[in-house]
Amino acid sequence: MRSPALLxxxxxxxxxxxxxxxxxxxxxxxxxxxxxxxxxxNAGLVVANRLTxxxxxxxxxxxxxxxxENVLPxxxxxxxxxxxxxxxxxxxxTVTPQTNLDNRAFPYPRGKILGGCSTVNYMTHHxxxxxxxxxxxxxxxxxxxxxxxxxxxxxxxxxFVPPADGHNTTGQFIPEKHGFKxxxxxxxxxxxQGIDARVLSTLxxxxxxxxxxxxxxxxxxxxIGWAQSSIGNGTRSxxxxxxxxxxxxxxxxxxxxxxTVTKLxxxxxxxxxxxxxxxxxxxxNTAIRLPSFVYATKxxxxxxxxxxxxxxxxxxxxxxxxxxxxxxxxxxxxxxSVGKNMSEHVLVPNIFQVTGSESLDELLRGGSFxxxxxxxxxxxxxGPLSNSVTNQLxxxxxxxxxxxxxxxxxxxxxxxxxxxxxxxxNFWLNPGISVPATGRFFTIVTALISPTSRGFVKLAxxxxxxxxxxxxxxxxxxxxxxxxxxxxxxxxxxxxASAWKDYIIAPFGSNNATTDDEIDAHxxxxxxxxxxxxxxxxxxxxxxxxxxxxxxxxxxxAEGIRIVDASVWPTIPNAHTxxxxxxxxxxxxxxxKADQ
Ligand SMILES: Cc1cc2nc3c(=O)[nH]c(=O)nc-3n(C[C@H](O)[C@H](O)[C@H](O)COP(=O)(O)OP(=O)(O)OC[C@H]3O[C@@H](n4cnc5c(N)ncnc54)[C@H](O)[C@@H]3O)c2cc1C
Ligand SMILES: *[C@@H]1O[C@H](CO)[C@@H](O)[C@H](O)[C@H]1NC(C)=O
Ligand SMILES: *[C@@H]1O[C@H](CO)[C@@H](O)[C@H](O)[C@H]1NC(C)=O
Ligand SMILES: *[C@@H]1O[C@H](CO)[C@@H](O)[C@H](O)[C@H]1NC(C)=O
Ligand SMILES: *[C@@H]1O[C@H](CO)[C@@H](O)[C@H](O)[C@H]1NC(C)=O
Ligand SMILES: *[C@@H]1O[C@H](CO)[C@@H](O)[C@H](O)[C@H]1NC(C)=O
Ligand SMILES: *[C@@H]1O[C@H](CO)[C@@H](O)[C@H](O)[C@H]1NC(C)=O
Ligand SMILES: *[C@@H]1O[C@H](CO)[C@@H](O)[C@H](O)[C@H]1NC(C)=O
Ligand SMILES: CC(=O)N[C@H]1CO[C@H](CO)[C@@H](O)[C@@H]1O
Numbered sequence: 001m002r003s004p005a006l007l008x009x010x011x012x013x014x015x016x017x018x019x020x021x022x023x024x025x026x027x028x029x030x031x032x033x034x035x036x037x038x039x040x041x042n043a044g045l046v047v048a049n050r051l052t053x054x055x056x057x058x059x060x061x062x063x064x065x066x067x068x069e070n071v072l073p074x075x076x077x078x079x080x081x082x083x084x085x086x087x088x089x090x091x092x093x094t095v096t097p098q099t100n101l102d103n104r105a106f107p108y109p110r111g112k113i114l115g116g117c118s119t120v121n122y123m124t125h126h127x128x129x130x131x132x133x134x135x136x137x138x139x140x141x142x143x144x145x146x147x148x149x150x151x152x153x154x155x156x157x158x159x160f161v162p163p164a165d166g167h168n169t170t171g172q173f174i175p176e177k178h179g180f181k182x183x184x185x186x187x188x189x190x191x192x193q194g195i196d197a198r199v200l201s202t203l204x205x206x207x208x209x210x211x212x213x214x215x216x217x218x219x220x221x222x223x224i225g226w227a228q229s230s231i232g233n234g235t236r237s238x239x240x241x242x243x244x245x246x247x248x249x250x251x252x253x254x255x256x257x258x259x260t261v262t263k264l265x266x267x268x269x270x271x272x273x274x275x276x277x278x279x280x281x282x283x284x285n286t287a288i289r290l291p292s293f294v295y296a297t298k299x300x301x302x303x304x305x306x307x308x309x310x311x312x313x314x315x316x317x318x319x320x321x322x323x324x325x326x327x328x329x330x331x332x333x334x335x336x337s338v339g340k341n342m343s344e345h346v347l348v349p350n351i352f353q354v355t356g357s358e359s360l361d362e363l364l365r366g367g368s369f370x371x372x373x374x375x376x377x378x379x380x381x382x383g384p385l386s387n388s389v390t391n392q393l394x395x396x397x398x399x400x401x402x403x404x405x406x407x408x409x410x411x412x413x414x415x416x417x418x419x420x421x422x423x424x425x426n427f428w429l430n431p432g433i434s435v436p437a438t439g440r441f442f443t444i445v446t447a448l449i450s451p452t453s454r455g456f457v458k459l460a461x462x463x464x465x466x467x468x469x470x471x472x473x474x475x476x477x478x479x480x481x482x483x484x485x486x487x488x489x490x491x492x493x494x495x496x497a498s499a500w501k502d503y504i505i506a507p508f509g510s511n512n513a514t515t516d517d518e519i520d521a522h523x524x525x526x527x528x529x530x531x532x533x534x535x536x537x538x539x540x541x542x543x544x545x546x547x548x549x550x551x552x553x554x555x556x557x558a559e560g561i562r563i564v565d566a567s568v569w570p571t572i573p574n575a576h577t578x579x580x581x582x583x584x585x586x587x588x589x590x591x592x593k594a595d596q
Contacts, residue, residue, distance in 0.1 A: 020248060021067060021114075022256045025283050025292040029254065033060040035592075036279050036296040037303055038261045038312065040065075041116020042239050042578055043565040043585035044303030046157075049183070049243040050589030052253040057596075059253050060294060062281050064260040064308075065089060065112035068240050074119045076377055077190075077231050078363065078385040083120040084109030085432065090120065093307065093467050095529075100475040102524045107432055108470055109531060110307055114257065115240030117305065118578050121531070123229040123236060123388045124423075125186050127154065127218030128573030128580050129395075131414025139570055141541045142551035144587065147219060153586035154218065155179035164190025164234035164386035172226040174215040184242040184582065185232020191387040193426040194358030195442065198499040199224070199392045205497045209490070213394060221574050222418060224394025230578065231388060234381030239582075258285035262464035264300060264316040264561065265293070266332060274332055275559040276300055282464070299560055299592065303585075306533035306567040310339035310457045311468045313537065313548075318555070327462055333557045337546050341538055342455040343572045344472040345421075345530040346448040346484055348523050349430040350491045351441050351508040359440040360384055360427040393423045395449060395574055396490065404482040411479060412450040417574050420487035421447040422494070431528060441508060444494060446487035447530050449574055452477045457536050472529065484527070485519050532577040537567035552591050564588040 022028055035051055037044045040063035048061050066089060068074055073083040084090040085107035093108040111120035130147035137146035160178040163169065169188050178186070189196075203212045203224055213223030230237045247253050265278030279300055280291050302309050313319055314329070319338035321331040362369040363384055376383035395418035398404070412419055423445040428435040430443070455472035475481050495504055506512070510522040540547025548556060549568055555561040566581045573580045 020250070020253050020255055022254060023258060023285055025256065025259070025286070028060070028256060028294070030058070031293065032295045032297060033058045034296065034298045035059045035301055036294055037061040037301040038279065039063060039116060039302070039304040039308060039565065040114050040240070040244070040255055040257070041111065041303055041305055041565065042118040042581045043588075044301070045115065045239040045243040046582060046585035047301055047303065047564055047589050047592070048253055048255070049247040050586070051592065052247055052250045055250070055252055057252060061253075061255040062259040062261050062279065062294070063114060063255065063257045064284075065114065065116075065257065067257055068114045068119050068238070071113070074113065074238070075236055076385050077123060077229070077234065077236055077388050080120070080122050080236065081389065081431065084111070089113035091307070091467070093470055096469060096471040098472075098474050100481070100524065101527050106528050108529070110305060114244060114255070115238035117531070118230070118238040119236070119240055121578060122576075123231055124390065124393065124576040125228050125230045126216055126221070126575050126579050127583060128575035129221045129413060129417040130219045131412070131417040132571070132573040132575070132580070135413045135571060136539075136569070139541070140539055140551035145551065150583050150587065151219075153583045156182055156586050157582050158182040158184055158186045159232070161185045161187050161232045163188045164231070164382050171214065173217065173228065177215050177217050177219065183246055184230055184239070185237035186228055187231050188226050188228060189387055189391040190231065190234055190382070191384050193360065193387070193391045195424070195426045195503070196391055198503060199424055201499040202494060202497040205499070206494065210394070210396070210494060216393065218575070218579070220416060221395045222397065222416065224392055224422060227388065227390045227393050229388040231386070234377065234386030258283050260284060260464065261304065261312055262291065262315060264302075264312065264318075270559040273557055273559050276561050296560070298596070299562055301592070302561060302563045303565045305565050306342065306536045307457055307468065307470060309563060309565055309567045310536040311459065311464075313338050314459050315462070315464055318558070323458060327459055329462060335548060335556060337538060337548050339457040339536050340454070341535040341570070342457055342472055342533055343451055343453070343535045344455065344474060345532045345572060346451065346474050346480065346527050347431070347530045348446045348484060348488060348527045350444045350446060350488060350511050351428060351430060352443070352495060352511065353505040353508050354440045354442045354503050355505055356440065356503070358426065359442060361435050361440055364428060364435045365437070389429060390423045390425050393421065395421050398483060398486055402482075402486065404479055408452070408479045411452050413571055413574065417450065419448070419450045419483050420490070421449050422491065423447065430526070442504065444491040446484065446491060448480055448484045448487065449572070450483065451572065452479045454535070472533065474527065474529065475523070481520065484523055485516060488513070488519050488523065530576065532572060534566050534569040534572050534577060537563045538570045539568040540570065553588050562588065562592065
C-alpha cells in the first residue's frame with residue numbers, strides 16, 4: 001500500500017500540535033510528580049486524562065515511542081493495517097516458533113507511539129459480553145467489575161457519532177446502549193463494502209445458525225451485526241486523539257516521548273511491604289544514552305501493555321525468583337505469576353475468490369483506485385479509506401452437543417458468551433501476507449474467542465532494549481484445536497447461502513479443505529493472532545495464592561504501584577480488546593481518585 005499520493009497528502013495535512021509533549025528529559029519542568037504513568041498507550045492516557053481533571057494533581061507520562069502527529073497510516077482508517085508490522089511505530093516483536101502452527105514464528109505488533117495499540121490497531125470497538133464482566137467480578141470478589149457497574153463507564157468513554165457517509169443508521173445499533181457525550185468517537189461503517197446486502201440476506205436465510213444481532217457493542221454479543229469502530233469524521237479516534245487531545249491544555253499534565261522505562265525503584269518499606277517511588281528511564285533522543293530518574297509521591301501507574309508491563313516488572317526484580325536468579329536479577333518481590341497465563345485470540349483467514357469488481361483488493365495494490373480514494377478522503381474524509389476493515393462481525397457458540405464437551409468443560413465465560421468470531425471483509429484480509437498481484441477476494445476471518453491455551457512472556461536478556469521472549473502457545477489444547485476447526489466449518493456453511501452463489505467462484509488455496517485433517521492443516525499453515533494478549537499481570541482476589549494485582553489493581557506485596565492495562569484481565573473477553581481496556585482504565589481512574 002505505498003503510493004506517491006501518500007506523501008502528498010501527508011505534507012498537506014494540518015493536525016494541530018500537541019502542547020504538553022516534551023521530547024528530551026532536560027525539558028521536564030520537574031522531576032517529582034504526584035503520579036508517574038509508564039506508557040502513553042490505550043489505558044495510560046485515559047488515566048492521565050482523568051487524574052489531571054483535578055488541577056492540583058501533577059502527572060507525568062513516560063512513553064518509549066514517538067508522536068502520532070501527521071503519521072498518515074494511523075490517521076486514515078483503511079490504512080490501519082499498514083501501520084504494522086515493522087514500522088517506526090511498532091515494537092517489532094516476533095512470537096517464538098509455534099509448535100502447533102507448523103513451527104512458524106510471525107510478527108507480533110504492538111504500538112510504540114502516543115496512544116499505543118489504540119493508534120495502530122484495526123479500530124474494531126466493543127466491550128464484550130456481560131458474562132465477561134460478571135465472571136471478572138466473581139473471580140476477583142469485587143462486584144465493582146460486574147457488567148451492571150461497568151456500563152456507566154461506556155457513557156464516560158464513548159461519543160457515538162454519525163458514520164462518514166452520513167447514512168441512516170436506524171436498525172444498525174441500539175442508541176440506549178451507547179454514550180454520546182464521552183471522549184472517544186465511535187461510529188458504524190462509513191462506506192459500503194459492496195457485500196453488505198449479501199451478508200444481511202445470509203443472516204435472514206440461515207437465521208437459526210447465524211442470527212442478526214441489532215447491536216454488537218456489548219452485553220449481548222451473540223449473533224452477527226454491524227461493526228462499530230473507533231472512528232469519527234472518517235478519521236481514527238485513538239486514546240491519543242481523544243483522551244490526550246482533550247487534556248492537552250492542562251498545565252498539570254506532562255508527557256515525555258522517546259523515554260524507555262527500564263526499572264521501577266524501591267524507596268523503603270511501608271505497611272510491611274516494599275514501597276516504590278522512583279522510575280528509571282533512558283531517552284533515545286539524546287546524544288548519550290544515560291539513565292534518568294523521576295519520582296512519584298503518590299503512585300506509579302504501570303500501563304506498558306501485556307508485553308511491556310511484565311518486562312518492566314521482571315527487570316525490576318518483581319517476578320518468579322527462579323527465573324530472576326537465573327538472569328542475575330536480585331528478587332525484590334517473588335511472584336510466580338508475572339508474565340504467565342498469557343491468553344490470545346487465534347486468527348485464521350478463510351479466503352474465497354470472487355467475481356465482479358466490488359471487492360476492495362485494488363486498494364491494497366496501490367494503483368489508481370488508491371489514488372482517487374486518497375483524493376476523496378483528503379477532500380472530505382469519505383469513501384473507502386474512511387472505513388475500517390470490516391462492516392459486519394459476529395460471535396457464535398459451538399452447539400451444546402458438540403463432542404468436545406464430553407471431555408472438556410465449556411470454557412466460555414457464560415451462556416451469553418461465544419466460542420468463536422467471524423470478521424467479514426470484502427477483500428484479501430490475511431494479516432502479514434500480501435494480496436496476490438491479480439484476483440478478487442472475500443474473507444471470513446475466524447477467531448477463537450474462548451481459548452484454553454496459556455502462554456508466557458519472559459526476559460530474553462537483562463538489557464531493557466532487547467525484546468522479551470513471547471510464546472502464546474497457540475492451539476496447545478484439544479479444545480482450542482476443536483473450536484477453531486468448527487469455526488472454519490461454520491464459514492463454509494455461511495458461504496453456501498444463496499446470496500453468494502453469483503459471487504464466490506471458489507475457496508482460495510487451502511481454504512478448499514473439507515476433511516478434518518485438511519482443515520487442521522489449513523489452520524496450522526495460516527493461523528496467527530488477533531493481537532489481543534491479556535493475562536500477564538492477572539488480577540485475582542486479595543489474598544489469593546496466585547496473581548499479580550489485587551482487584552483494586554495494586555501490585556500484590558508492594559506499595560505505590562498500580563497496573564492499568566490489558567494485562568490485568570484474567571480471562572480474555574468476547575471482544576477486540578481496546579474497548580475492555582478503556583473500561584478498565586476508566587474504573588481504575590476512579591479507584592485511584594478514591595485513594596487520594
Ligand atoms: C495490529 C493490531 C490490531 C489490533 N486490532 C484491534 C482492533 O481492531 N480492535 C481492538 O479492540 N483491539 C485491537 N487490537 C488490540 C488492542 O489495540 C490492545 O489490546 C489495546 O490497545 C492494549 O492497550 P494497553 O493499554 O494494554 O497497551 P498499549 O496500548 O500497547 O500501551 C502500552 C504503551 O506503553 C508503551 N511502553 C511499553 N513499554 C514501555 C517502556 N519500557 N517504557 C515506556 N513506554 C513503554 C508502549 O509504547 C505503548 O504506548 C489490536 C492490536 C494490534 C497490535
Ligand atoms: C521496527 O522496524 C522499523 C522498520 O525497520 C524501524 O524503523 C523501527 O525502528 C523498529 N523499531 C524498533 C523498536 O526496533
Ligand atoms: C431512517 O430510517 C428509518 C426507518 O428505516 C425512518 O423511520 C427514519 O425516518 C429515517 N431517518 C431519516 C433521518 O431519514
Ligand atoms: C467532526 O466534524 C464535525 C462537523 O464538521 C465537528 O463539529 C466535530 O468537531 C468534528 N469532530 C472531530 C472529533 O473532529
Ligand atoms: C494460571 O491461572 C490458573 C487459573 O486459571 C491458576 O490456577 C494458576 O496458578 C496460574 N498460574 C500462575 C503461574 O500464576
Ligand atoms: C466527497 O468528495 C467526493 C469526490 O472526491 C464526492 O464524490 C462526494 O460527494 C463528497 N461527499 C461529501 C459528503 O461531500
Ligand atoms: C447435535 O444436535 C443436532 C440437532 O439438534 C444434530 O443435527 C447434530 O447431529 C448433533 N450433533 C452431534 C455431534 O451429536
Ligand atoms: C487445495 O488447494 C491446494 C493448494 O492450496 C492444492 O494443493 C490442493 O490440490 C487442492 N485440493 C483440492 C481437493 O482441490
Ligand atoms: C504465585 C505467587 O507467587 N503469587 C504471589 C505474588 O505476590 C504476592 C505478594 O507477595 C503473593 O501473595 C502471591 O502469593
